Amino acid sequence: MAIIPNKNPMPTQAPEVRAHNFDEVALGYTAEIAMNEASRCLNCKNQPCVKGCPVNIHIPEFIAKVKEGQFEEAYQIINMTSSLPAVCGRVCPQESQCESKCTLGIKFEPVGIGRLERFVADYHNENNTAKPQLPTPNGHKVAIVGSGPSGLTCAGDLAKKGYKVAVYEALHTAGGVLVYGIPEFRLPKRIVAKEVETLKALGVDIDTNVVIGKTLTIDELFEMGYEAVFVGSGAGLPRFMNIPGEAYKGVYSANEFLTRSNLMKAYREDPVTPIMKGGKVAVVGGGNVAMDAARTALRLGAEKVYIVYRRSMEELPARKEEVEHAQEEGIDFRLLNNPVEILGYNNPDDPRDPKNGFVTGIKCIRMELGEPDASGRRRPVEVPGSEFVLDVDTVILSIGTSPNPLIKNTTKGLEVNSHGGIIVNEDGLTSREAVYAGGDAVTGAATVISAMGAGKLAAKSIDEFLSNK
Amino acid sequence: MYKIISRKPLNATVTQMEIEAPLVARKAKPGQFIILRVDEDGERIPLTVAGTDPEKGTVKIIFQIVGGTTEKLNHKTEGEYLQDFVGPLGVATHTEGVKKVCIVGGGVGCAIAMPVAQEFHRLGAEVTSIIGFRNKDIVILEDEFKACSDKLFVMTDDGSYGRHGNVTVPLKEMLENGETFDEIITIGPLIMMKFVVAAAKPFNIPVTVSMNPIMIDGTGMCGGCRLTLNQDGKRVTKFACVDGPDFNGYEVDFDEAMSRNRMYMDFERHAYEEACNLFKEVK
Numbered sequence: 017m018a019i020i021p022n023k024n025p026m027p028t029q030a031p032e033v034r035a036h037n038f039d040e041v042a043l044g045y046t047a048e049i050a051m052n053e054a055s056r057c058l059n060c061k062n063q064p065c066v067k068g069c070p071v072n073i074h075i076p077e078f079i080a081k082v083k084e085g086q087f088e089e090a091y092q093i094i095n096m097t098s099s100l101p102a103v104c105g106r107v108c109p110q111e112s113q114c115e116s117k118c119t120l121g122i123k124f125e126p127v128g129i130g131r132l133e134r135f136v137a138d139y140h141n142e143n144n145t146a147k148p149q150l151p152t153p154n155g156h157k158v159a160i161v162g163s164g165p166s167g168l169t170c171a172g173d174l175a176k177k178g179y180k181v182a183v184y185e186a187l188h189t190a191g192g193v194l195v196y197g198i199p200e201f202r203l204p205k206r207i208v209a210k211e212v213e214t215l216k217a218l219g220v221d222i223d224t225n226v227v228i229g230k231t232l233t234i235d236e237l238f239e240m241g242y243e244a245v246f247v248g249s250g251a252g253l254p255r256f257m258n259i260p261g262e263a264y265k266g267v268y269s270a271n272e273f274l275t276r277s278n279l280m281k282a283y284r285e286d287p288v289t290p291i292m293k294g295g296k297v298a299v300v301g302g303g304n305v306a307m308d309a310a311r312t313a314l315r316l317g318a319e320k321v322y323i324v325y326r327r328s329m330e331e332l333p334a335r336k337e338e339v340e341h342a343q344e345e346g347i348d349f350r351l352l353n354n355p356v357e358i359l360g361y362n363n364p365d366d367p368r369d370p371k372n373g374f375v376t377g378i379k380c381i382r383m384e385l386g387e388p389d390a391s392g393r394r395r396p397v398e399v400p401g402s403e404f405v406l407d408v409d410t411v412i413l414s415i416g417t418s419p420n421p422l423i424k425n426t427t428k429g430l431e432v433n434s435h436g437g438i439i440v441n442e443d444g445l446t447s448r449e450a451v452y453a454g455g456d457a458v459t460g461a462a463t464v465i466s467a468m469g470a471g472k473l474a475a476k477s478i479d480e481f482l483s484n485k
Numbered sequence: 486m487y488k489i490i491s492r493k494p495l496n497a498t499v500t501q502m503e504i505e506a507p508l509v510a511r512k513a514k515p516g517q518f519i520i521l522r523v524d525e526d527g528e529r530i531p532l533t534v535a536g537t538d539p540e541k542g543t544v545k546i547i548f549q550i551v552g553g554t555t556e557k558l559n560h561k562t563e564g565e566y567l568q569d570f571v572g573p574l575g576v577a578t579h580t581e582g583v584k585k586v587c588i589v590g591g592g593v594g595c596a597i598a599m600p601v602a603q604e605f606h607r608l609g610a611e612v613t614s615i616i617g618f619r620n621k622d623i624v625i626l627e628d629e630f631k632a633c634s635d636k637l638f639v640m641t642d643d644g645s646y647g648r649h650g651n652v653t654v655p656l657k658e659m660l661e662n663g664e665t666f667d668e669i670i671t672i673g674p675l676i677m678m679k680f681v682v683a684a685a686k687p688f689n690i691p692v693t694v695s696m697n698p699i700m701i702d703g704t705g706m707c708g709g710c711r712l713t714l715n716q717d718g719k720r721v722t723k724f725a726c727v728d729g730p731d732f733n734g735y736e737v738d739f740d741e742a743m744s745r746n747r748m749y750m751d752f753e754r755h756a757y758e759e760a761c762n763l764f765k766e767v768k
Contacts, residue, residue: 227704254708
């Protein structure tokens, strides 16, 4: 049979339609498309794709089941190594992981592994009614700090092995960045809720409204009888640029803007949590979070949304697919521009003018690329005298975060690096006995799947540690 | 879910509630705050802890009806439940080494000032309290302050109760007469705190102010509660939820904070009118 050179395209909502709603952009493969895509897999002996997956999903095996139309069996294969397939199938950067290693990709387009994973997980969630088999309890108790991707993965892996696991979450809903950060149109919240329900069915306790470092400390968790703790508390404080005007009303961190819209549902018609809607919006930054913020602003009714990024398209760190989606929807990319000041309204004659203190624009300077810097990317340098003003009502800063100090400050002997990230060894163990960590709390802002990989590694290490105790 | 153990109106728009939240009750210190949601899909609002009973496992909150969420909260009765209640958040008020303190509270800010005054009293410090209100009808917590203060001034803006004038009147009098304090702690409307700082400045007395910006998560994640401090000629961004809510009053940019607190004014008025039955009737 001749090889099909191209991936089956992902059915999506049309850009002009989706730019005005919060429904999922990608609609997912049908069974027919999925089986056709699965038939492209060469089923290589050496399985290069598996090595590209941070959680080592048995990719050729599950794809073989999809090819035969045995979708539930395919799910069971994925489920052996991944706790959150419906999430990963949507937000993993497969193009730089499993799919980048696909043999087919050498001459043609690689197999759409992520799309197949998503199809299989969605099929399972819609059709499966069987309750999961409860593992035999092994008598050990483990506490997990944070219910984001690393915490949920660690919890799932340990629960499957018979551990009694409690997950402590600071916010009122479980999911971490999957619920407060990633928007509905990229990852519907019902998908996250479903994955959390699956963990609960395995016997995992999820305790919301508990801030570890405040409500309880790590030491108290040990006093409560937990024998090991995994810290997956995520990224922390948003960074600001320290340019004039950042305190004007209408300047948000991407974290705040996305949290208002996603977690607090400010996108609804008559929300209880307010957010600036409409007008012109500038998003500063070029990562996935910046794309999410820009596309959220558009859906909230903005008439114009700019991405302001100081390097060029080549260095833009966001996933290609997200950039393409954003461009299709009409986001205006202003590359090689760097903000120098945020401008605001001040009526000199009337200090009580209600418009006072609101954003009116962002002053930028043009950049050009110079010599490569430490990161290997060409360093942007200012073009003298090239300042200009973009008229905007809202500015969203998406330039990264620095680790949250709450746990470090309340846990004696927990060592952190110069960036504030928790230091771990190759097993995910911190400088404290029986305390493991992973995800953004260790690495700084990274991807969902790398956090899941860290949660998985920690689960394995905790299991070895407690089995030998 | 978190049970409302008791509910007591303190005046027409200020209500006190005791909420069952054992973990918070065990940990909370004066100056710290909690975040609550009244119901599913509700807004997250920060409220300062007004007292705790670790043995009963309850936390006291005192709130003023200012918008939709506090209006809804006020309609909840004893025995009902709140959806979410998380804390204690923020850094507790610094009390070490302070032997003589002046507590200046304004309006519902007195509810936050009260546990701070009580803590200093418990630690054996000499406590002078100045509490100010618009008029007689809204005076709250006078007995509580009397019990923990060596000296107490009750002020009303219109002179309908206590002394006539705002809180800076007795403060200035005392300072001008040579009275001195290790620290002045002020909690209330931003404009009042700004004037307290101005009154204390000529006398070089440290002033701590308790900031109450707009917040969402309360754990340092969103940055919405940021404020600017002027430190040694540099402008420094701080987050009230993790760095505060107490700050050095001489460093805080009050004008900026006041402007930021008005960001959603129209939205809040609308939300309040939606939540309040009185407005519904009128419509």
